[in-house]
Amino acid sequence: MAVLNRLFFRCTRAAASTPAFCTKSSLNDLHTAPSSATAALSSALPIDGSKGKGRNVQWVFLGCPGVGKGTYAARLSNLLGVPHIATGDLVRHELSSHGPLSSQLSEIVNQGKLISDEIIIDLLSKRLEDARAKGETGFILDGFPRTLRQAEILEGVTDIDLAINLKLREEALIAKCLGRRLCSECGGNYNVACIDIEGEDGNPRMYMPPLLPPPQCESKLITRSDDTEEVVKKRLQVYNEMSQPVEEFYRSRGKLLEFDLPGGIPESWPKLLQALNLDDHEDKKTAAA
Numbered sequence: 376m377a378v379l380n381r382l383f384f385r386c387t388r389a390a391a392s393t394p395a396f397c398t399k400s401s402l403n404d405l406h407t408a409p410s411s412a413t414a415a416l417s418s419a420l421p422i423d424g425s426k427g428k429g430r431n432v433q434w435v436f437l438g439c440p441g442v443g444k445g446t447y448a449a450r451l452s453n454l455l456g457v458p459h460i461a462t463g464d465l466v467r468h469e470l471s472s473h474g475p476l477s478s479q480l481s482e483i484v485n486q487g488k489l490i491s492d493e494i495i496i497d498l499l500s501k502r503l504e505d506a507r508a509k510g511e512t513g514f515i516l517d518g519f520p521r522t523l524r525q526a527e528i529l530e531g532v533t534d535i536d537l538a539i540n541l542k543l544r545e546e547a548l549i550a551k552c553l554g555r556r557l558c559s560e561c562g563g564n565y566n567v568a569c570i571d572i573e574g575e576d577g578n579p580r581m582y583m584p585p586l587l588p589p590p591q592c593e594s595k596l597i598t599r600s601d602d603t604e605e606v607v608k609k610r611l612q613v614y615n616e617m618s619q620p621v622e623e624f625y626r627s628r629g630k631l632l633e634f635d636l637p638g639g640i641p642e643s644w645p646k647l648l649q650a651l652n653l654d655d656h657e658d659k660k661t662a663a664a
């Protein structure tokens with residue numbers, strides 16, 4: 376943790392003067408320190424993560440629980456051929472493995488709190504190492520970074536091109552989390568909530584139809600243990616407390632794309648592609664399937 380704290384301190388101080396202070400080489404200096412989550416993250420990333428011709432996208436998705444980060448990140452990952460890495464999935468995988476961390480993690484997750492930066496970076500590093508071993512390049516991160524420290528550490532080890540901040544009206548978020556279902560067999564994500572919010576105060580009506588499972592998944596649906604009303608409210612509160620500095624971090628670097636979801640997937644997906652200048656992408660029809 377000492378190295379993380381030192382890096383955090385150096386990055387925070389530097390942000391006021393030289394934003395480029397937290398470079399790969401400054402992290403390399405830190406590699407001489409005892410093994411740390413930060414060093415693991417750095418070495419798990421491609422050797423040259425800096426922007427360059429031909430390099431795949433390195434994007435992050437920000438947004439409240441239930442906003443649809445997973446849905447849109449997965450679609451973009453299909454479209455662009457880069458891995459979609461959701462830190463929530465990594466945490467759930469760790470929980471289901473019943474390894475040494477699982478009881479500690481399950482207590483934190485089921486209270487709607489964030490797990491430590493060090494543990495989440497360690498899980499992410501392992502996933503990125505796998506990606507690297509498979510020859511995958513680029514990534515779309517979903518659910519990371521969630522704290523300013525995570526954003527600073529990530530920026531210190533690689534270049535993030537874009538942070539897409541998905542936004543949805545508050546009334547829809549809780550309903551969407553409570554309607555979320557997962558197929559225990561194929562891992563498919565569905566939503567049984569039908570959201571229909573009347574237009575008022577200048578806001579248009581918002582209609583989001585359910586995303587129902589195919590017949591073969593219907594009897595295998597499960598609900599996440601942290602998708603109860605009480606835990607969802609806590610997660611929204613934690614998100615609202617932590618998100619502003621992360622958004623500001625990317626805004627001040629000119630990397631933040633704010634995107635207000637206008638409704639369900641049929642309305643939102645083409646508009647998101649347009650906002651990302653991907654609307655004439657030749658594969659978009661199949662990716663949306």
Ligand SMILES: Nc1ncnc2c1ncn2[C@@H]1O[C@H](COP(=O)(O)OP(=O)(O)O)[C@@H](O)[C@H]1O
Pocket residue numbers: 439440441462463464466483484487488489490491492495517518519520521522525601610
């Ligand atoms: N970047 C992260 N930092 C800390 N904890 C995380 C992070 N990503 C996921 N988690 C943990 O995993 C839980 C589930 O994450 P996720 O599936 O992304 O949920 P959400 O639907 O709230 O966005 C979070 O509530 C948190 O406990």
